[in-house]
Amino acid sequence: MTSTIRTTAAPAADGKAAVPAASGIAALIAGAPTPQPTMTKTFAAMMARELRVLRRNAIATFTRAVMQPLLFVFVFTYVMPKIGGGVFLGGGAAGGGTTFATILVPGLMASMLLMQGIMAVTFPLVMEFSWQRTIEDRALAPVPISVLAIQKITAGAAQSFIGALIVFPIVLVVHAAGQAPHVHVTNWPLLALILLTASLLTAALGLLLGTIMDPRKMQMLFAAILLPATMLGCVYYPWSALHHIRWLQIAVLVNPMVYMSEGLRAVLTPGTGHMALWAILLVLVGGTVVFGYLGARTFTRRVLN
Amino acid sequence: MTPTARGESWAAEAVAQGPPAAIRTQDLRKTYKTSRGDVPAVCGIDLDVSGGEFFGLLGPNGAGKSTTIGMLTTLVLPTGGQAWVAGIDVVADPVGVKRRIGVVTQNNTLDMQLTVTENLEFRSRFFGLGPREAGRRAGQLIEAFGLGDRRKAMATDLSGGQARRLLIARSLVHRPEVLFLDEPTAGLDPQTRVNLWDILRVLHDEGQTILLTTHYMEEAEALCDRIAVVDHGKVLAAGTVDELKAGTGADTVITVRYESPVPEGLAASLAGRPSVGKVETDRDRVRVFTREPEGVLGELVAAGASAGLTVRDATQLKPSLETVFLTLTGREYRE
Numbered sequence: 001m002t003s004t005i006r007t008t009a010a011p012a013a014d015g016k017a018a019v020p021a022a023s024g025i026a027a028l029i030a031g032a033p034t035p036q037p038t039m040t041k042t043f044a045a046m047m048a049r050e051l052r053v054l055r056r057n058a059i060a061t062f063t064r065a066v067m068q069p070l071l072f073v074f075v076f077t078y079v080m081p082k083i084g085g086g087v088f089l090g091g092g093a094a095g096g097g098t099t100f101a102t103i104l105v106p107g108l109m110a111s112m113l114l115m116q117g118i119m120a121v122t123f124p125l126v127m128e129f130s131w132q133r134t135i136e137d138r139a140l141a142p143v144p145i146s147v148l149a150i151q152k153i154t155a156g157a158a159q160s161f162i163g164a165l166i167v168f169p170i171v172l173v174v175h176a177a178g179q180a181p182h183v184h185v186t187n188w189p190l191l192a193l194i195l196l197t198a199s200l201l202t203a204a205l206g207l208l209l210g211t212i213m214d215p216r217k218m219q220m221l222f223a224a225i226l227l228p229a230t231m232l233g234c235v236y237y238p239w240s241a242l243h244h245i246r247w248l249q250i251a252v253l254v255n256p257m258v259y260m261s262e263g264l265r266a267v268l269t270p271g272t273g274h275m276a277l278w279a280i281l282l283v284l285v286g287g288t289v290v291f292g293y294l295g296a297r298t299f300t301r302r303v304l305n
Numbered sequence: 306m307t308p309t310a311r312g313e314s315w316a317a318e319a320v321a322q323g324p325p326a327a328i329r330t331q332d333l334r335k336t337y338k339t340s341r342g343d344v345p346a347v348c349g350i351d352l353d354v355s356g357g358e359f360f361g362l363l364g365p366n367g368a369g370k371s372t373t374i375g376m377l378t379t380l381v382l383p384t385g386g387q388a389w390v391a392g393i394d395v396v397a398d399p400v401g402v403k404r405r406i407g408v409v410t411q412n413n414t415l416d417m418q419l420t421v422t423e424n425l426e427f428r429s430r431f432f433g434l435g436p437r438e439a440g441r442r443a444g445q446l447i448e449a450f451g452l453g454d455r456r457k458a459m460a461t462d463l464s465g466g467q468a469r470r471l472l473i474a475r476s477l478v479h480r481p482e483v484l485f486l487d488e489p490t491a492g493l494d495p496q497t498r499v500n501l502w503d504i505l506r507v508l509h510d511e512g513q514t515i516l517l518t519t520h521y522m523e524e525a526e527a528l529c530d531r532i533a534v535v536d537h538g539k540v541l542a543a544g545t546v547d548e549l550k551a552g553t554g555a556d557t558v559i560t561v562r563y564e565s566p567v568p569e570g571l572a573a574s575l576a577g578r579p580s581v582g583k584v585e586t587d588r589d590r591v592r593v594f595t596r597e598p599e600g601v602l603g604e605l606v607a608a609g610a611s612a613g614l615t616v617r618d619a620t621q622l623k624p625s626l627e628t629v630f631l632t633l634t635g636r637e638y639r640e
Binding site for chain 2: 024025027031041042045049052053057134136138139140141142144303304
């Protein structure tokens with residue numbers, strides 16, 4: 001490749017690679033602003049940057065958020081009942097007149113939270129730590145590295161939250177006649193609290209995963225983490241219904257996904273029966289703190305070598 | 306803890322004596338712990354760079370230059386010694402240091418999700434400018450760095466030279482007290498490199514303090530007021546180019562390689578001369594460091610002939626950073 005850059009200070013005729021004029025460079029130094037950065041300003045600027053990127057990728061992000069739950073509710077609450085293969089839910093707390101759609105509304109929202117949290121935090125992070133270490137750009141901003149970690153969690157949680165809001169009307173509306181979900185919200189502040197803490201938890205998990213994942217083993221993320229977390233995360237069945245398989249009901253308690261699904265079940269479809277609220281909130285809040293702390297710690301270690 | 310206490314006392318001393326040095330290090334060290342044991346990267350470096358100075362760290366790849374810059378820019382934690390940038394301890398107050406420096410690392414760390422303009426705008430905002438002010442600063446930087454017709458291009462679409470200019474522009478959004486450039490011209494074509502040199506010279510003329518690392522001899526020689534020659538994590542010598550040339554006694558270096566191994570004492574007559582710094586014999590090779598190169602080559606050829614040796618090749622290096630490096634390390638400089 002030949003260079004079109006010249007060494008003289010004249011503007012290039014083709015305008016392709018205009019040469020920096022000495023006077024312009026000099027003015028940069030002489031006329032430079034003297035900003036007073038504060039942690040709040042820098043944090044806000046970083047969030048503004050996320051918003052700009054999110055807006056630019058809006059269509060891709062929206063498609064990514066919508067397709068999986070849309071197809072899922074379409075097949076299971078429209079196609080299957082129509083062709084006579086409706087999902088049968090055994091007795092127990094979920095039995096009676098509960099439609100599968102009622103089970104799926106909180107479940108799919110929770111699964112969306114996890115998916116978005118991971119997509120928004122883990123994927124970019126793995127890229128930033130890979131060969132060009134673009135993370136150094138943000139690491140040189142005038143804030144402690146731990147603030148960067150908190151910013152990543154905040155931005156991820158916001159995306160996760162938005163993802164859940166997009167999914168909600170879809171899972172509410174798409175179903176065959178007579179298969180409508182029974183959604184009944186009585187406690188709005190509690191709904192907001194569960195959504196917020198669940199979003200933060202997924203973003204904190206995303207940060208931890210992003211800092212410990214080997215970029216070459218990214219496909220493992222789906223097979224080893226996202227898939228089992230979702231399938232065994234009480235997304236497609238309520239936790240109480242697992243009492244038929246007692247060992248599994250106990251084993252899934254290590255899965256943070258369970259508490260997100262059950263938390264949303266408790267506030268959106270209380271008729272289904274759900275895990276005790278104190279246990280849900282304890283894990284959502286405690287998990288955010290623990291995973292957030294661990295994630296921030298490994299993040300700081302990887303940024304500063 | 307002692308580092309902080311010492312840092313404060315030094316800072317207090319500096320206030321009493323005038324402006325603090327732009328960069329100061331004391332026995333700065335970094336040892337990486339790996340599965341194969343400890344790997345020392347920087348083994349006790351002392352630097353003293355004044356405000357307005359263009360200072361170069363020159364050394365081959367793996368000499369410890371990037372690790373040193375990493376420690377000065379707070380991204381690498383030292384395992385020993387101390388460092389201050391703009392009078393601030395890099396370990397005790399990394400945020401204070403980050404506010405006052407501009408850094409261009411070796412990697413292309415541009416935000417690939419953003420355009421050229423946005424890269425500058427958001428960096429300005431990270432450093433505390435309001436959105437409108439940031440836009441104005443971005444426009445000014447784009448013009449000055451000749452990126453006018455690329456302002457809306459995504460960072461991914463820039464050529465190597467454009468990306469490097471944008472990286473330097475981005476490091477200047479907030480008028481840093483010290484500008485760190487880690488191998489700024491590595492991998493660029495010669496024309497683009499000279500173009501970047503012009504930019505750096507103007508910055509220097511405007512009083513910008515710059516610390517640059519390079520493994521290009523001619524780059525250090527062309528740009529820097531003072532140079533520290535670094536190898537194996539240590540400063541071998543520091544000073545102006547002239548001081549280095551004079552200080553090491555390295556003058557012209559004449560190397561003659563023969564067809565067969567050289568017997569002991571082949572160049573004994575040369576070694577006794579006052580104008581000759583030293584004579585090194587290594588298997589089939591004799592190397593003479595001298596201030597008066599005239600006739601030396603002829604003598605080496607003649608001495609070889611009388612010992613039954615034929616000359617395979619011969620080189621004569623004029624005093625330069627290359628001969629300085631050769632004198633200091635005994636190794637030829639490979640970029």
